[in-house]
Amino acid sequence: MIVMMLFVGSSMELSSKSISSFPETPDTLDASYLVSSRHHEKVMPSQVLSSTELKRLNSLSIADAVRYFSGVQIKDYGGIGGLKTINVRSLGSQHVGVFYDGIQLGNAQNGQIDLGRFSLDNMEAVSLYNGQKSSSAQSAKDYASASSVYMRTRTPVFIGGKRTNLKASLAAGSFATVNPSILWEQKLSDNVSSSLSTEYLYTSGKYKFSYTKKDGYDTTAVRQNGDVSALRVEAGLFGKIPDGLWKAKAYFYNSERGYPGAFVREEPGKFRHEDRQWDRNFFAQGNFSKEYESVKFSLSAKYSHDYLRYLSDPRLDVTTMFVDNNYLQQEAYLSAATELVITDWLDADFAIDYQFNTLKSNLVNFVYPSRSTLLAASSLSIHLSRFTAQGRVLYSMIDDYVKVGEAAAPKNVYTPTAAFQYTPFTDKGLAIRGFYKKIFRMPTLNDLYYTFIGNKNLKPESATQFDLGLYYSKSWQKGLVRSVGVSADGYFNKVKDKIIAIPTSNQFQWTMINLGYVEIRGVDVSADASFDIDKVRADLRATYTFQKAQDKTDKSSSYYGGQIPYIPWHSGSVVASLQYRDWSLNYSFLYTGERYSSSANIPENHTQPWYTSDMSASKLFSLPLDREFKLSLELNNLFNQQYEVVQCYPMPGINFRIVTTFTL
Numbered sequence: 030m031i032v033m034m035l036f037v038g039s040s041m042e043l044s045s046k047s048i049s050s051f052p053e054t055p056d057t058l059d060a061s062y063l064v065s066s067r068h069h070e071k072v073m074p075s076q077v078l079s080s081t082e083l084k085r086l087n088s089l090s091i092a093d094a095v096r097y098f099s100g101v102q103i104k105d106y107g108g109i110g111g112l113k114t115i116n117v118r119s120l121g122s123q124h125v126g127v128f129y130d131g132i133q134l135g136n137a138q139n140g141q142i143d144l145g146r147f148s149l150d151n152m153e154a155v156s157l158y159n160g161q162k163s164s165s166a167q168s169a170k171d172y173a174s175a176s177s178v179y180m181r182t183r184t185p186v187f188i189g190g191k192r193t194n195l196k197a198s199l200a201a202g203s204f205a206t207v208n209p210s211i212l213w214e215q216k217l218s219d220n221v222s223s224s225l226s227t228e229y230l231y232t233s234g235k236y237k238f239s240y241t242k243k244d245g246y247d248t249t250a251v252r253q254n255g256d257v258s259a260l261r262v263e264a265g266l267f268g269k270i271p272d273g274l275w276k277a278k279a280y281f282y283n284s285e286r287g288y289p290g291a292f293v294r295e296e297p298g299k300f301r302h303e304d305r306q307w308d309r310n311f312f313a314q315g316n317f318s319k320e321y322e323s324v325k326f327s328l329s330a331k332y333s334h335d336y337l338r339y340l341s342d343p344r345l346d347v348t349t350m351f352v353d354n355n356y357l358q359q360e361a362y363l364s365a366a367t368e369l370v371i372t373d374w375l376d377a378d379f380a381i382d383y384q385f386n387t388l389k390s391n392l393v394n395f396v397y398p399s400r401s402t403l404l405a406a407s408s409l410s411i412h413l414s415r416f417t418a419q420g421r422v423l424y425s426m427i428d429d430y431v432k433v434g435e436a437a438a439p440k441n442v443y444t445p446t447a448a449f450q451y452t453p454f455t456d457k458g459l460a461i462r463g464f465y466k467k468i469f470r471m472p473t474l475n476d477l478y479y480t481f482i483g484n485k486n487l488k489p490e491s492a493t494q495f496d497l498g499l500y501y502s503k504s505w506q507k508g509l510v511r512s513v514g515v516s517a518d519g520y521f522n523k524v525k526d527k528i529i530a531i532p533t534s535n536q537f538q539w540t541m542i543n544l545g546y547v548e549i550r551g552v553d554v555s556a557d558a559s560f561d562i563d564k565v566r567a568d569l570r571a572t573y574t575f576q577k578a579q580d581k582t583d584k585s586s587s588y589y590g591g592q593i594p595y596i597p598w599h600s601g602s603v604v605a606s607l608q609y610r611d612w613s614l615n616y617s618f619l620y621t622g623e624r625y626s627s628s629a630n631i632p633e634n635h636t637q638p639w640y641t642s643d644m645s646a647s648k649l650f651s652l653p654l655d656r657e658f659k660l661s662l663e664l665n666n667l668f669n670q671q672y673e674v675v676q677c678y679p680m681p682g683i684n685f686r687i688v689t690t691f692t693l
Contacts, residue, residue, distance in 0.1 A: 126174030273319030
């Protein structure tokens with residue numbers, strides 16, 4: 030078992046017997062940068078869930094897993110099929126970059142990535158970086174968001190002369206859920222290997238929930254139109270060259286789902302929604318990296334093709350208008366990055382990225398926008414015995430083009446970042462760190478050009494971040510306590526020229542304007558500990574977040590200074606696990622405190638706190654010829670809590686899943 034604790038500037042790793050002989054990729058290494066001979070300090074606040082930790086969380090998707098990071102809120106619109114977006118430190122989902130195997134996932138249309146689409150089946154690690162990641166020879170895109178989520182899939186590892194790894198899983202559970210998957214890894218030569226991962230998911234999405242009627246008594250209904258049918262296929266090639274690596278990946282996702290919609294408390298029984306959505310996503314990407322003495326070079330490229338169809342039919346649901354819209358996004362991306370080691374204590378990094386996006390739709394009067402984005406980043410890093418400092422500048426040049434009408438004016442923006450880490454003692458167990466970052470997010474194509482709503486004169490939405498924190502970590506080879514780690518960060522964020530929608534003279538037509546201003550003050554705390562109790566291994570992880578995120582847009586408003594929607598003042602999580610030989614028992618707890626569904630912090634908008642408890646137990650069976658069989662039972666929302674993450678979108682009560690896994 031590998032337990033990883035990564036705080037801002039260091040990582041600490043403890044190993045014992047793995048619960049499965051299916052080889053794990055080393056959690057502390059980024060597959061894109063295995064060739065680096067130099068330790069590159071990470072001076073930004075970061076959190077990591079390794080593959081071992083992900084298996085403990087009863088999580089079906091990336092959205093379920095990242096909820097256990099401090100400072101994170103997930104907007105979940107109900108059940109497996111509901112949209113799930115991430116918000117980090119209250120800056121908004123469009124300020125979060127989401128990366129898949131080192132290359133950012135794009136959505137120029139609305140800037141949001143649905144994390145519920147991404148499975149944990151083939152995932153090696155999930156990381157969250159506040160500010161930005163700080164690896165060597167990384168792309169300019171890595172600097173272009175206020176925070177970033179990194180998903181890293183498996184890189185094949187072959188042990189003991191094996192040439193083939195095979196894992197087959199079947200999960201089944203509540204709401205008619207069926208989820209088979211297969212992972213096949215093949216060693217093609219001493220320097221080349223391949224992988225093929227495929228997965229299918231079906232669920233009816235029908236679950237019971239309780240609600241309070243207008244006359245004051247509780248009743249029960251069944252969530253409808255939450256079914257999902259999704260297929261994922263992923264293929265990869267991995268190669269080694271002298272002092273370098275290369276990899277190529279193709280990804281295909283095809284799904285049909287129902288959108289269950291909001292239920293209406295004032296009209297009990299009218300919970301029928303018939304909206305449907307079809308997604309067909311494909312991307313192909315590759316990375317090449319090589320090291321020459323004092324120079325490290327990395328080249329990345331990607332093409333993506335994303336199709337979406339949304340249908341709302343009043344013949345099936347009389348409460349809706351007829352909508353049958355389709356959208357096609359295409360993206361081409363190229364990045365080149367270099368790290369230059371100038372001296373033992375001074376590094377320089379340079380990166381340049383180019384991206385081109387197009388958007389087509391069957392909307393009436395659609396302008397068919399496209400966007401050209403050029404990013405250039407340069408940085409200097411100083412590494413002394415107890416002090417590390419990094420300074421970066423990102424240049425962004427964005428040009429839009431439209432086939433009908435006039436495009437938004439070009440944007441040319443420089444944004445700086447400065448970060449430091451100081452270790453007062455020689456053992457480096459304690460460190461103090463901080464950063465300042467100014468960044469912006471470009472208005473999306475919907476913000477600028479959506480029919481009757483878009484506003485081509487919008488300015489970019491800018492964010493300024495200040496962070497000061499510390500961490501402490503220590504490990505022991507013997508004794509009851511094997512490791513401890515504590516991390517705490519205080520931060521102050523500002524968002525200016527916030528893009529919001531307001532109604533025009535016609536309530537059916539809205540427009541986008543730069544009006545909002547938000548100030549966020551918060552504290553993130555996390556702690557990890559590992560214990561050896563005779564033959565039992567125990568691991569504990571806890572997080573806590575306090576946030577005061579105030580809307581300070583209009584001083585004349587009676588709601589000036591109110592907590593912004595869906596941001597709780599207090600939230601936290603606990604994950605605990607016990608392992609004895611081939612048995613494993615895991616418990617996870619999530620808490621979200623009271624919050625409001627609007628900046629008008631009045632009783633009508635008050636949303637109650639909620640918590641969930643999940644448990645799982647597993648047993649590993651050894652079979653002849655080095656084969657293994659694992660059986661797991663998961664119970665989610667153990668105490669059947671009735672709650673809503675987003676108002677009027679009820680979440681499932683108690684539910685279960687049985688998972689069987691065969692490996693050879």
